[in-house]
Amino acid sequence: MPELTYRDALRKALADSMAENPDIILIGEEVGRYGGAYGVTKDLIKEFGPERVIDTPISEPSIVGAAVGAAMTGLRPVAELMYVDFLGMTMDQLANQAAKIRYMFGGQIGVPMVLRTQGGTGRSAGAQHSQSLEAYVMHTPGLRLAMPATVADAYHLLRQALTSPDPVVFIEHKALYTMKEDVDLDAPVPPWGKAAVRRHGKDLVIVTYSRQLHYVMEAAKTLAAKGIEATVIDLRTLNPLDFDTIREHVERVGRAMVVSEGAMTAGVAAELAARISEECFDFLEEPVIRVAGEDIPISVSTGLETGSVPGPQLIAETAGRMLA
Amino acid sequence: MSKKSNSDLLGLYRTMRRVRTFEERVGELFVRGQTAGSMLHLSIGEESAAVGITAAMKPQDTFTTHHRGHGIFLARGADPNRMMAEIGGKEAGYCHGKGGSMHIADMSLGHLGANAIVGGGIPAVVGAGLSARHKRNNAVSVAFFGDGATGQGVLYESMNMAALWGLPVVFACINNQYGMGTRIDQATANTNLHERAIAFGLNGESVDGLDVEEVAEAARRVVDGARAGKPGFLAVSCYRFYGHARKDKSPYRDAGEEETGRQRDPVAFTRARLIERGLTPEADLDTLDAEIGAEMDATIDFTIAQKEPPLASMFRDVFDPEEPEPEPVRTRLNRVLATE
Ligand SMILES: Cc1ncc(C[n+]2csc(CCOP(=O)(O)OP(=O)(O)O)c2C)c(N)n1
Ligand SMILES: [Mg+2]
Numbered sequence: 120m121p122e123l124t125y126r127d128a129l130r131k132a133l134a135d136s137m138a139e140n141p142d143i144i145l146i147g148e149e150v151g152r153y154g155g156a157y158g159v160t161k162d163l164i165k166e167f168g169p170e171r172v173i174d175t176p177i178s179e180p181s182i183v184g185a186a187v188g189a190a191m192t193g194l195r196p197v198a199e200l201m202y203v204d205f206l207g208m209t210m211d212q213l214a215n216q217a218a219k220i221r222y223m224f225g226g227q228i229g230v231p232m233v234l235r236t237q238g239g240t241g242r243s244a245g246a247q248h249s250q251s252l253e254a255y256v257m258h259t260p261g262l263r264l265a266m267p268a269t270v271a272d273a274y275h276l277l278r279q280a281l282t283s284p285d286p287v288v289f290i291e292h293k294a295l296y297t298m299k300e301d302v303d304l305d306a307p308v309p310p311w312g313k314a315a316v317r318r319h320g321k322d323l324v325i326v327t328y329s330r331q332l333h334y335v336m337e338a339a340k341t342l343a344a345k346g347i348e349a350t351v352i353d354l355r356t357l358n359p360l361d362f363d364t365i366r367e368h369v370e371r372v373g374r375a376m377v378v379s380e381g382a383m384t385a386g387v388a389a390e391l392a393a394r395i396s397e398e399c400f401d402f403l404e405e406p407v408i409r410v411a412g413e414d415i416p417i418s419v420s421t422g423l424e425t426g427s428v429p430g431p432q433l434i435a436e437t438a439g440r441m442l443a
Numbered sequence: 444m445s446k447k448s449n450s451d452l453l454g455l456y457r458t459m460r461r462v463r464t465f466e467e468r469v470g471e472l473f474v475r476g477q478t479a480g481s482m483l484h485l486s487i488g489e490e491s492a493a494v495g496i497t498a499a500m501k502p503q504d505t506f507t508t509h510h511r512g513h514g515i516f517l518a519r520g521a522d523p524n525r526m527m528a529e530i531g532g533k534e535a536g537y538c539h540g541k542g543g544s545m546h547i548a549d550m551s552l553g554h555l556g557a558n559a560i561v562g563g564g565i566p567a568v569v570g571a572g573l574s575a576r577h578k579r580n581n582a583v584s585v586a587f588f589g590d591g592a593t594g595q596g597v598l599y600e601s602m603n604m605a606a607l608w609g610l611p612v613v614f615a616c617i618n619n620q621y622g623m624g625t626r627i628d629q630a631t632a633n634t635n636l637h638e639r640a641i642a643f644g645l646n647g648e649s650v651d652g653l654d655v656e657e658v659a660e661a662a663r664r665v666v667d668g669a670r671a672g673k674p675g676f677l678a679v680s681c682y683r684f685y686g687h688a689r690k691d692k693s694p695y696r697d698a699g700e701e702e703t704g705r706q707r708d709p710v711a712f713t714r715a716r717l718i719e720r721g722l723t724p725e726a727d728l729d730t731l732d733a734e735i736g737a738e739m740d741a742t743i744d745f746t747i748a749q750k751e752p753p754l755a756s757m758f759r760d761v762f763d764p765e766e767p768e769p770e771p772v773r774t775r776l777n778r779v780l781a782t783e
Contacts, residue, residue: 243480
């Protein structure tokens with residue numbers, strides 16, 4: 120099995136899809152000659168040429184807006200936003216245009232585009248380059264949202280996103296690009312929209328996604344050493360949301376925690392906790408617990424940065440207390 | 444052009460040398476693993492823009508900068524120790540380790556903030572211009588940004604408003620030829636950047652950043668014009684000597700280009716001019732450079748000796764200090780999970 124990094128897997132997904140589908144174009148800042156700020160699109164311009172790998176000026180709203188127009192006229196664009204923090208700049212094109220065109224126009228046309236971006240903490244990049252803004256996307260009807268946590272998912276989810284009939288926001292995590300895994304890309308994969316159960320345990324269900332999956336798995340190991348066995352669910356896509364898998368395990372286990380790097384209030388964890396409480400109320404031994412980012416901006420200081428998002432210790436400690 | 448006196452040119456040189464040396468020390472702090480992260484953008488090669496334009500500003504003036512703003516802030520009179528400490532993410536830094544290199548600010552010097560969003564600091568000067576008009580305080584507000592920010596629509600919206608309302612505002616574009624790996628002519632079809640400002644009804648000029656006296660002269664025209672009610676735009680052309688940020692080795696430009704580019708060195712150019720004009724003996728410049736070297740060396744020692752911000756400080760300054768701080772996740776968990 121080849122050893123691949125998350126970055127390699129993303130690149131390979133783009134290359135494989137582009138080779139299959141001549142209508143796929145990449146458009147964004149530094150995606151061509153530079154190869155992407157995090158190296159994901161390295162040398163794709165050599166393979167596919169500057170007509171399909173398009174370097175742009177620093178003009179985020181128009182990058183996303185151009186992708187919308189291209190998607191409406193027969194292309195399948197992959198627009199790149201260097202940081203998810205720039206989402207706000209593009210929110211009109213994304214939320215008012217891409218997300219609503221199929222609906223407003225009575226189903227005449229879809230917007231089959233992918234918006235690739237990356238977010239999260241881990242580089243001392245400060246308040247404007249470290250956010251987790253998936254809740255903005257999840258809160259916008261009409262958008263799909265994928266957030267791969269593993270190398271295999273980086274590949275498969277991007278490949279699948281590139282066949283979606285509707286706009287997909289694809290958020291990578293900046294701290295995962297160099298993560299390596301032995302992956303068999305030909306192994307069967309879960310369909311788009313299906314969560315993965317990464318660990319089975321009888322005491323507690325932990326629902327998470329993206330980089331927090333790794334912290335949760337680490338915490339689960341610590342907990343196992345103390346005799347607490349956690350089931351860990353990696354959502355993979357937040358829209359579609361595989362609530363059936365969540366329900367099945369929460370009903371069996373009776374205890375749930377949700378873990379997200381994004382700010383806690385009105386975030387993804389809040390939505391998940393509300394839904395679990397509503398739908399699985401009769402099966403729960405105690406309230407659903409959220410472990411999420413603090414309701415504060417991210418600091419450049421490394422100590423404050425790591426202190427403001429969940430880590431394995433907080434997750435394990437909280438799970439331990441739930442079962443105490 | 445009026446020839447500057449000895450002390451004027453020497454003063455400009457001194458500030459440019461301080462900027463250059465400070466930036467070199469930032470690079471050193473990074474190599475020593477003492478910076479908060481690697482997103483550090485050095486303004487080496489661009490000193491004349493920072494120094495020439497701030498020289499035309501008055502104490503009541505305000506400004507915003509882009510992510511490559513160390514030099515501008517230092518030229519405006521910042522304390523290099525507190526700057527370096529901020530770059531190190533330390534409590535003693537200007538923003539107590541929260542902002543870092545890309546989000547440094549000091550209201551007492553009129554610095555409304557550096558910005559990690561390309562173009563993000565531009566429209567604030569329109570608002571500052573409205574304030575100045577309303578308060579009749581005769582202040583000009585200057586937005587410093589790179590050539591890359593000319594791709595952002597917000598620049599054009601801001602220039603249009605400034606011209607429409609005759610605001611005391613200056614748009615200062617530091618054209619170092621690159622936005623990351625993209626050369627200016629790969630980002631725009633018309634590289635005569637000032638022409639678009641003229642089209643909006645501003646005073647628009649472009650100036651060669653090799654010569655700080657020319658930059659200072661042009662800046663004076665544009666800033667004075669803005670103070671009198673006609674906003675301006677000034678593009679200073681220079682060359683980004685090194686990579687975009689600390690980890691970028693600029694593989695997208697060839698060595699020959701870099702060598703030529705680095706010959707356009709405003710600090711060396713001004714130094715040579717001082718000697719050539721017989722204004723300052725070389726030995727005096729050597730002494731000055733050594734003094735500045737020692738001053739900037741001390742910023743490193745200062746920074747390394749400073750404390751990290753205390754963990755609890757992360758909840759401070761989300762809102763006004765009179766207001767309650769956001770509740771920490773741990774506090775909530777303690778309450779929710781309290782065993783009776
Ligand atoms: C809105 C936004 N888009 C993209 C980036 C990533 N980025 C940071 S600096 C930069 C290049 C900026 O070039 P320029 O404005 O010329 O400034 P320079 O770095 O040359 O000083 C880019 C693309 C960003 N920080 N903000
Ligand atoms: Mg530039």
